Amino acid sequence: MKVIHSIIGMMITLVGLAFLCTTIDDAPIRNIMLKVYGIVIVFVGTFYLKKIAKFGKQ
Known part of the structure; x- marks a missing residue:
């Protein structure tokens, strides 16, 4: 699920x-x-990666 x-x-x-x-x-x-x-969408994408996918914390 994390990969998706x-x-x-x-x-x-x-x-x-x-x-x-x-x-x-x-x-x-x-x-x-x-x-x-573009700035708003990039911000939303990085927020999604940081909070929902927990991409930065391994």
Whole structure:
């Protein structure tokens, strides 16, 4: 079960990192929104790994 939670947490974090790396030409407001969404999703992914999957404590 711990492995499944770890994989889910890593996938959430990867989606957040994809939002952080995405840029759209000629749309600065949308770029800022994508960066904010990316930061929030990465935070949720790391929280999931830390608290639910207990990834850091072995």
